[in-house]
Amino acid sequence: MTGPSVARVVAHDRRPDPAAPDAARRYVNQWVEEEAIGSERVSAFVLILKTRGCYWADQKGCSMCGYAKDTLGRSATPEELAEQTDRALARYRGEPYVKVYTSGSFLDDREVDAASRRRLVSAFAGKARRLLFETLPEFATPEALEPLRDAFPGEVEVALGLETTDPTVLARYVHKNAPPSEYLAAADRVRGLGLRAKAYLLLKPPYLTEQESIDDVARSVAEASPRFDALSVNPVHIQNGTVVEWLYHRGRYRPPWLWSVVEVLTRGAEQRGSARLVSFPTAGGLARGPHNCGECDARVLAAIEEASLSQEFGPLRDLDCSCRATWATSRSLEPLGVEA
Numbered sequence: 035m036t037g038p039s040v041a042r043v044v045a046h047d048r049r050p051d052p053a054a055p056d057a058a059r060r061y062v063n064q065w066v067e068e069e070a071i072g073s074e075r076v077s078a079f080v081l082i083l084k085t086r087g088c089y090w091a092d093q094k095g096c097s098m099c100g101y102a103k104d105t106l107g108r109s110a111t112p113e114e115l116a117e118q119t120d121r122a123l124a125r126y127r128g129e130p131y132v133k134v135y136t137s138g139s140f141l142d143d144r145e146v147d148a149a150s151r152r153r154l155v156s157a158f159a160g161k162a163r164r165l166l167f168e169t170l171p172e173f174a175t176p177e178a179l180e181p182l183r184d185a186f187p188g189e190v191e192v193a194l195g196l197e198t199t200d201p202t203v204l205a206r207y208v209h210k211n212a213p214p215s216e217y218l219a220a221a222d223r224v225r226g227l228g229l230r231a232k233a234y235l236l237l238k239p240p241y242l243t244e245q246e247s248i249d250d251v252a253r254s255v256a257e258a259s260p261r262f263d264a265l266s267v268n269p270v271h272i273q274n275g276t277v278v279e280w281l282y283h284r285g286r287y288r289p290p291w292l293w294s295v296v297e298v299l300t301r302g303a304e305q306r307g308s309a310r311l312v313s314f315p316t317a318g319g320l321a322r323g324p325h326n327c328g329e330c331d332a333r334v335l336a337a338i339e340e341a342s343l344s345q346e347f348g349p350l351r352d353l354d355c356s357c358r359a360t361w362a363t364s365r366s367l368e369p370l371g372v373e374a
Contacts, residue, residue: 052107058084058114062104062137064122067314069131070343071164071189078131079162081122085110085145088138090170090211096195097209097240100273101137115150123157130163141173148181156185166191166232171212171220179227191264192224197236198250199257207239209277221261230263237269237298237324238290240278243368244361248294248301255302255311264310267298269324271317282322292318292326292334293361296350299338303347312342327357 062082069078087105088095095102110118126132134154136145146154158165165186171194183190196217197208204210221231235254238247255265269290272282281287295313302311315338317323319331326334334353341347 050103050105050107055114058106058110059117059121060084061118061122064125066127066129068339068343070345071131073345075343076131076163077129078133079126079129080133080135082135082137083110083115083118083146085115085136085138087136087145088170089142089144091138094209094211095276097207097277098236098270098273100276100279103273103275105137109144110146112147112150115146116153119150119154119157126158126161128161131166132158132162132164133166135168139169139173140167141169141175141178148178151178152181152185155182155190159186159188162188164189164191164230166193168193168195168234170195171216174220174224176223176227179224179229183227183229189230191230191232192220193232193234193266194220194224195236196221196233196254196258197239199254200250203239203242203250207241208236218258218261225261225263231261232264232266233258233262234266234268237267237294239270240281240287243365244290244294245365245368247290248297251298252301252305255298256305259305259307259309262309264312265302265306267295267302267311267313269295269313269315269318271315271320271324272322289322290324291361291364292324292331292338293358295324295338296334296353299341300347300350310345311347313338314342326361327355330355330357 062084064081086109087102091102138145194217199214201213224231315324318335
């Protein structure tokens, strides 16, 4: 079965039924994690709002993304978004870095209306030093961004899911709705307004071998770094209701090795220019997430996090485990369709 055919198979259950009003008053999740602003390590307040989610998930959806399952199945009202914001603010403890996600695009009016966006951003003004949100490139316009820049006196950081600078990989394997050129143009618009631009780069989309995916991300770091202030390498983890999960259950997909993350970071460190390069793998060490042999996973994950926070990548080269040879062998055998 071809990639697009698999996409049609899994797409029908991607969007949940419209939620009742009570469910819309609660955000999806909130937590605090370690981050860095420049050389300073800080706490980051992370909030996932419950909105209708990404419109692209209704039309085709990305091959690795199952976030539509955590959405309302309809647009949230301004009143519902206000209550979600108030509930989140009750848990806010002055963390200097704030990240706001919607399982889609914060700048899409169908997910978060303009007045609600400004209200949320204003709520952290004078408290947080940096505020991040994610969007698809078509919504990153001066009309949408300028009011938020004016409402927040600190740094506004706009994250874009570029995934790869290779248009074939992005269209055929990731199933994105726009070519890399539109993401790069959006980054230019963001930085032209005096805001920070951050790119997410995807490690191991379906149908690429481990080595192909390593090379793709390394090349993307080199090509994207002049246009972004930060680059985040996101190794695929298997989410429900996705093409990746369909392949995984049929023995046709393995999440990336943590060694591949190490390889990408060490190679990318020499090609990133002035951009910050990080990776905080989701579900690291689990069967459905990026993992090694199980014995070294915690140690390697800790080293990846430390390198991401400190921007010192040299210690990654000193990591080792017996499974590293297995990883190297499997990469050499993949073109033959054989696993080590």
